[in-house]
Amino acid sequence: MFPETKNGYTYEDCKATADWLLAQTDVRPKVGIVCGSGLGGLADMLKNQVAFNYKDIPNFPQSTVHGHAGRLVFGTLKGRPCVCMQGRFHLYEGYSIQKITLPIRIFKLLGVETVMLTNAAGGLNQDFKVGDIMIIKDHLNMPGFAGNNPLSGPNDERFGVRFPCMSDAYDRELQQMAMDVGQELGYGDFLKEGVYCVLGGPSFETVAESRMLHKLGADAVGMSTAPEVIVARHCGMRVFALSLITNQVVMEYDSAEKANHEEVLQTGKERAEQLERLVSTMVTKIDQKLAFSIVV
């Protein structure tokens, strides 16, 4: 419906999409959620849903990956207004990095203040097990090292500054809240924290690549999230992100294990319930915190 400029969408394009959505729902979301591979069940938890297929939303790309339904769902999670991407976009689908992060700017223009992202990732940290939930405390943005950053191109100050700080990208209070909620829910044994590394994909890592990433300080590796985080922080939203460790990355040449998307989706199914409870409990606490900060 709108032309994609060389460097992505303009502020006005994003605003047109946000206004189109706002005209069709009374929900005014304060929290925006992005569901990772096989983790779309979170969106199904929303009550009083108003849902849009991506193909019907002006400017939106289409989901092409199994495990990403391709729906934007508005509704309430435990009474709190939310919007949820049931399916995200990845560089390897052939979209530009500006296009895969476009929904995050639309979140901002919908009124979202906090973004919560989930992903499926391979475990590099040798203490991690399949099924662990890793609270992301930092990232290594490998496509960014090669110049593929979602903020490349002209900067529109209405979104944010030219050179945004990323040393505080992952909100520390929300990380602590996740730890506390996880302990309350009895998840202590499988709740971890660590550094997420994004690669372009879609091929999984070689043994040499995995060993290198581990040495560089990455605890988990995937093909998403960091570009979305950069865009969210650029436009001033708070960010919380977690990885479900869906597979153990192969680090030895004599291993019989082979990374595959079916295992990723299967692990997602097995941990879905706990992950959904963690995120939905956090949403209620974030909301209370916002209400409190308005009162004082």
Ligand SMILES: O=P(O)(O)O[C@H]1O[C@H](CO)[C@@H](O)[C@H]1O
């Ligand atoms: O990051 P999400 O979308 O959870 O998906 C992860 O799972 C897929 C590989 O199985 C890749 O797309 C990887 O990024």
Ligand SMILES: Nc1nc2[nH]cnc2c(=O)[nH]1
């Ligand atoms: N790159 C990468 N992405 C993943 N997503 C889920 N598991 C993996 C993995 O092992 N490697």
